[in-house]
Amino acid sequence: xxxxxxxxxxxxxxxxxxxxxxxxxxxxxxxxxxxxxxxxxxxxxxxxxxxxxxxxxxxxxxxxxxxxxxxxxxxxxxxxxxxxxxxxxxxxxxxxxxxxxxxxxxxxxxxxxxxxxxxxxxxxxxxxxxxxxxxxxxxxxxxxxxxxxxxxxxxxxxxxxxxxxxxxxxxxxxx
Numbered sequence: 001x002x003x004x005x006x007x008x009x010x011x012x013x014x015x016x017x018x019x020x021x022x023x024x025x026x027x028x029x030x031x032x033x034x035x036x037x038x039x040x041x042x043x044x045x046x047x048x049x050x051x052x053x054x055x056x057x058x059x060x061x062x063x064x065x066x067x068x069x070x071x072x073x074x075x076x077x078x079x080x081x082x083x084x085x086x087x088x089x090x091x092x093x094x095x096x097x098x099x100x101x102x103x104x105x106x107x108x109x110x111x112x113x114x115x116x117x118x119x120x121x122x123x124x125x126x127x128x129x130x131x132x133x134x135x136x137x138x139x140x141x142x143x144x145x146x147x148x149x150x151x152x153x154x155x156x157x158x159x160x161x162x163x164x165x166x167x168x169x170x171x172x173x174x175x
Contacts, residue, residue: 019082021108024119031159034110039097041065041163044074046089046113054078056086058094058103064163066171077102084111091115093156110159117152118145 024030035041042065044058060072076096078085084105086092091114096105105111112119126132132140 019079019108021083024110027119027155030110031162034095034106035065035163035166037097037106038065038095040068040094040103041096042068042094043160044092044094046086046092047073049087049089051087054080055102058086058092061091064093064160064167066167074103075101077104079104079107082107084109086111086113088113088115093160112152112156114153114156116149117156118148119152 040063042060043062044060046056046058048057050056054077056076056078058074058076060068060070060074063070076086076094078087086105092111093114094103094105094111095109096103096111098104110119126140129137129140
């Protein structure tokens with residue numbers, strides 16, 4: 001009986017098939033956690049994506065923790081049902097570690113593309129939302145997306161600058 005209940009819980013919650021990443025409420029706390037749990041933190045250029053086997057190749061452009069050689073190419077592997085999912089070429093910030101020879105991102109982490117840096121944000125819903133027309137709802141959603149992308153790009157820039165400063169301080173302290 002307990003086994004049947006466990007299977008039912010897995011099926012209902014979906015945890016057997018995919019993860020549900022919670023919204024990021026405190027970015028600074030999430031960043032601190034990512035730094036503590038990452039083996040490597042880098043800016044890379046995704047040069048190849050294979051969605052059939054969930055892999056990608058990423059070339060190191062800048063090491064943000066001082067541990068990765070510029071120009072090194074990693075073979076990365078996406079999580080099958082969890083973010084971040086690297087499915088587009090371009091510049092990315094990566095918080096990750098090596099597992100079974102693959103670069104893996106921190107599950108539900110802050111790795112993201114420079115082009116679409118938005119994290120898991122919840123849009124504010126106005127009190128009169130139900131009374132709005134579809135056109136008004138679409139405009140509201142589009143405005144939210146644009147503002148979120150601007151804020152996300154600014155957050156990403158601040159984050160990278162803080163990581164560079166941390167890297168340089170750690171480098172100077174070890175000399």
